[in-house]
Amino acid sequence: MNLSATQPDAAHHVSHVAGWTLLEFGMVDSTNLVAGKLGAWHAVRADTQTAGRGRFQRTWVSDAGGLWLSAVVPTGANREHWQALPLVAGLAVIESLKAFSLASARLRWPNDIMVNERKLAGLLVDIFAPQLAVIGIGVNVTNHPDVQDTKLKATSTRLADLVSKPPPLATLTWAILASLKSAMDVMAKTGFSALQPRINELWGGSRRVTIDLDGVQRSGLFAGIDDGGRLLLRENALALSAFEPHQVRLLREL
Numbered sequence: 001m002n003l004s005a006t007q008p009d010a011a012h013h014v015s016h017v018a019g020w021t022l023l024e025f026g027m028v029d030s031t032n033l034v035a036g037k038l039g040a041w042h043a044v045r046a047d048t049q050t051a052g053r054g055r056f057q058r059t060w061v062s063d064a065g066g067l068w069l070s071a072v073v074p075t076g077a078n079r080e081h082w083q084a085l086p087l088v089a090g091l092a093v094i095e096s097l098k099a100f101s102l103a104s105a106r107l108r109w110p111n112d113i114m115v116n117e118r119k120l121a122g123l124l125v126d127i128f129a130p131q132l133a134v135i136g137i138g139v140n141v142t143n144h145p146d147v148q149d150t151k152l153k154a155t156s157t158r159l160a161d162l163v164s165k166p167p168p169l170a171t172l173t174w175a176i177l178a179s180l181k182s183a184m185d186v187m188a189k190t191g192f193s194a195l196q197p198r199i200n201e202l203w204g205g206s207r208r209v210t211i212d213l214d215g216v217q218r219s220g221l222f223a224g225i226d227d228g229g230r231l232l233l234r235e236n237a238l239a240l241s242a243f244e245p246h247q248v249r250l251l252r253e254l
C-alpha cells in the first residue's frame with residue numbers, strides 16, 4: 001500500500017481526548033490511511049472521506065454527517081489480541097451507542113454493527129506498520145449514504161433514524177475513543193478472556209449461519225466466541241467447532 005498517496009487537507013485540529021491525540025480534518029481520502037502514518041494512541045476523524053475503505057476492497061460511502069474515525073493501537077506480540085481487535089472495537093462502539101439510548105444494536109461477526117437487519121456501522125482493521133493496528137470505525141449518524149449508493153436504502157440505517165436526538169459527532173467521537181481505550185486497557189492487563197463475556201452479550205441471540213472457510217462452506221448455529229476469540233459453530237448437538245478469525249473468509253446469516 002502506498003501511504004505517500006494520502007494527502008489530507010493541510011488544515012487540521014488537534015486535541016487530547018481520553019488518552020488519545022485526536023487529529024480532525026475536513027476531508028481526507030481515508031482516515032485509516034492518514035492514521036497509518038501515525039503512532040499508537042493517535043486517532044483521526046474527518047467530516048468526509050473521498051476514498052473510504054470497506055472490507056473486501058469495497059468503497060465505504062462517507063458523506064457529511066457520519067462518523068469517520070480511525071484509531072491507532074499497539075498490537076503487541078500476542079496474536080490472540082490483535083486477531084480480536086474487530087470484536088474489541090465492536091464492543092466499544094456498541095457500549096458507547098447504548099449510552100445514547102440505542103439499546104438495539106448488535107454485533108454481526110466479525111465487524112458489522114446491525115440494528116435489525118440493517119447495517120448501522122462498519123469496522124475495518126488495517127495493519128500498515130509492524131506492531132501497530134489502525135481500527136477504522138464508520139457510523140452512519142445524520143448522513144445520507146443511500147444518496148450516493150441507492151442499494152444502501154434497503155440495507156443500511158443511521159442513528160438519526162433510530163434515536164430521537166443523535167449525539168453531536170464530537171460527543172460520539174469522545175465516547176467511542178474512551179470506551180475503546182478502556183477495553184484495550186482491560187485486554188492489556190487481564191487478557192482477551194476478560195472481554196469475551198461482554199462481547200458474547202452482543203450477538204442478539206444465536207442464529208443459523210453459513211461460514212466460508214476459503215471455499216469450503218459449513219453451516220450451523222453461531223454460538224459466539226470462545227475465550228481466545230475463535231468463532232464457535234454448533235453443527236449438531238454433539239459438534240461445537242472453533243475457528244480462528246483468519247480461517248473464516250465470510251459469515252452469512254441465514
Ligand code: BTN
Pocket residue numbers: 029030031032033049051052053054055056058060062067068069070111112121122123124135136137138139
Ligand atoms: C466495512 O463494513 O466494510 C468496514 C467499513 C469501515 C469504514 C471506516 S470509516 C473510517 C475508516 N476509514 C476508512 O477508510 N474506513 C474506515
